[in-house]
Amino acid sequence: MQKKSVKDIDVKGKRVFVRVDFNVPLDGDKISDDTRIQKALPTIKYLMEQDARVILASHLGRPKGEVVEKYRLTPVAKRLSELLGKDVVMARDSIGPDTKQLVEAMGAGDVLLLENVRFHSEETKNDEKYARQLAELADVFVNDAFGAAHRAHASTTGVAEVLPGVAGFLMEKELEMLGKVVTSPDHPFVAIIGGAKVSDKIGVIENLLSKVDVLIIGGGMANTFIRAQGFSVGKSLLEQDKVELAKDIIDRAREQKVELLLPTDAVVALAMEPTAKQKVVPVNEIPEDWMVLDIGPESAEQFAAAVRKAATVVWNGPMGVFEMEPYAKGTEAVAKALSESNAATIVGGGDSVAAVNKIGVADKITHISTGGGASLEFLEGKELPGVAALQDK
Numbered sequence: 046m047q048k049k050s051v052k053d054i055d056v057k058g059k060r061v062f063v064r065v066d067f068n069v070p071l072d073g074d075k076i077s078d079d080t081r082i083q084k085a086l087p088t089i090k091y092l093m094e095q096d097a098r099v100i101l102a103s104h105l106g107r108p109k110g111e112v113v114e115k116y117r118l119t120p121v122a123k124r125l126s127e128l129l130g131k132d133v134v135m136a137r138d139s140i141g142p143d144t145k146q147l148v149e150a151m152g153a154g155d156v157l158l159l160e161n162v163r164f165h166s167e168e169t170k171n172d173e174k175y176a177r178q179l180a181e182l183a184d185v186f187v188n189d190a191f192g193a194a195h196r197a198h199a200s201t202t203g204v205a206e207v208l209p210g211v212a213g214f215l216m217e218k219e220l221e222m223l224g225k226v227v228t229s230p231d232h233p234f235v236a237i238i239g240g241a242k243v244s245d246k247i248g249v250i251e252n253l254l255s256k257v258d259v260l261i262i263g264g265g266m267a268n269t270f271i272r273a274q275g276f277s278v279g280k281s282l283l284e285q286d287k288v289e290l291a292k293d294i295i296d297r298a299r300e301q302k303v304e305l306l307l308p309t310d311a312v313v314a315l316a317m318e319p320t321a322k323q324k325v326v327p328v329n330e331i332p333e334d335w336m337v338l339d340i341g342p343e344s345a346e347q348f349a350a351a352v353r354k355a356a357t358v359v360w361n362g363p364m365g366v367f368e369m370e371p372y373a374k375g376t377e378a379v380a381k382a383l384s385e386s387n388a389a390t391i392v393g394g395g396d397s398v399a400a401v402n403k404i405g406v407a408d409k410i411t412h413i414s415t416g417g418g419a420s421l422e423f424l425e426g427k428e429l430p431g432v433a434a435l436q437d438k
C-alpha cells in the first residue's frame with residue numbers, strides 16, 4: 046500500500062514534527078560522516094519553503110533512557126545550520142515547558158532540533174504519554190527516518206497514533222529504490238552482513254536465506270559463526286547466546302543450498318587500538334588473549350570473488366573495525382569489489398555508508414541507503430512499523 050507523502054497534505058504555515066535519523070557516526074564530538082543529515086535536507090527545505098515550523102526529532106546512539114553528554118545532538122544542530130545556511134535552534138530536551146516555549150517562539154520557516162529522544166526511556170518503550178507529549182508540539186507528523194523505520198518507538202510510530210502521519214522525501218525514495226530489489230532481484234543475489242549489532246541482525250540473516258543465493262558474513266557478526274563452528278574467538282566481540290542460532294543458520298544454509306561464506310582467516314590484535322600488536326591467523330587458530338578486528342586477506346579475496354559473480358548485492362555492516370586504518374583492509378576489498386561490479390549494488394547503514402564514503406566509492410554504488418537494519422528487514426519482506434503507521438494514499 047502506497048503511503049501519503051508530505052506533498053499529499055497541506056503543510057503551509059503548520060507546525061510539523063519531523064522524525065529524522067540523525068544517528069551519525071561520531072569521532073569524539075566530530076561527525077565523521079554526515080550522509081544522514083544531507084539526505085534529510087530535501088524534506089526540511091521543502092517544509093521551510095512552505096513556511097512551516099519545522100520541529101526535528103532524532104535519536105543518537107543508544108543512551109538507554111539517560112542523558113549521556115556524548116550523545117547530545119549539539120554537533121548535529123551545528124552541521125545542519127551550516128548545510129541550511131540558517132540558524133537551527135537546539136532544544137535542551139525533547140519535551141517539557143522550555144521546549145514548548147521554543148516551539149511557540151518559532152516563526153514561519155524556522156527549524157528547531159529537539160534533544161536526543163532516547164534520553165527518555167519512554168522513547169524505546171513506545172510509551173503513549175511520551176508520544177502524546179511529542180505530538181502536542183505539532184499539527185502534522187512527517188516520518189523521514191528510514192534508518193529507524195524498523196523500530197516501533199514513540200517518535201517513529203507512537204506520534205502517528207495522535208497526529209496524521211506522512212512520509213518524507215527520503216523515506217519515499219528509500220522505499221522505492223529498495224522496493225525494486227524486493228520485488229524482482231536479478232540473480233545471483235548476494236547479501237553481505239557484518240558490523241557489530243549481532244543480536245539485532247542475526248534473526249534477519251535467518252530470514253534472508255530464502256531470498257539470496259550467496260550469504261557472506263564478516264565483521265563482528267562473523268565471530269558468533271566462527272564460535273558456532275567450534276573454534277575459539279579469544280577476546281573478540283561475541284554474543285554467546287546467539288551461537289546456537291548461528292549453528293542453525295549454518296545447517297539451514299546447507300539444506301537450502303545457499304552458499305554461506307564465512308571468514309577463513311582473520312586479523313587479530315591484542316587490543317582494539319591501531320598500534321596494538323597484530324597478526325593474521327586462520328580462524329581455527331585464534332589465540333586466547335587476542336581479538337578479531339578484521340577479516341583476513343584470504344577471506345577478503347574470497348568475498349570479493351563472490352561479489353564479482355553477483356547480479357545483485359546488498360551490503361550492511363563493515364568487515365572490520367574500519368575506523369582504524371590497520372583493520373580497514375577487509376572493508377576496503379569488499380567496497381572495491383562492489384564499485385567495480387556491474388551488479389545492482391545497495392549499501393546501507395550509518396557506518397557502512399561512512400566506510401564507502403571514506404574509501405571514495407560511494408558514486409559507484411547503485412543505491413546508498415541510510416538504513417542498515419531497516420533495509421535488511423525491508424528486504425526480508427517485513428512491513429516496517431514506522432512505515433505501517435503512516436496514512437495510506
Ligand SMILES: Nc1ncnc2c1ncn2[C@@H]1O[C@H](COP(=O)(O)OP(=O)(O)O)[C@@H](O)[C@H]1O
Binds near residue numbers: 265282337364418
Ligand atoms: N570484528 C569486529 N569487532 C568489533 N567491532 C567490529 C568488528 N567489525 C566491525 N565492527 C564495528 O561495527 C560497527 C558497525 O556496525 P553496525 O552498526 O552493525 O553497521 P551499520 O552502522 O553500517 O549498520 C563499526 O563501528 C565497526 O567498527
Ligand SMILES: O=C(OP(=O)(O)O)[C@H](O)COP(=O)(O)O
Binds near residue numbers: 196
Ligand atoms: O544506525 C541505525 O541503524 P543501522 O546501524 O542498522 O544503520 C539506526 O539509526 C537505528 O539505530 P538503532 O539500531 O540504535 O535503533
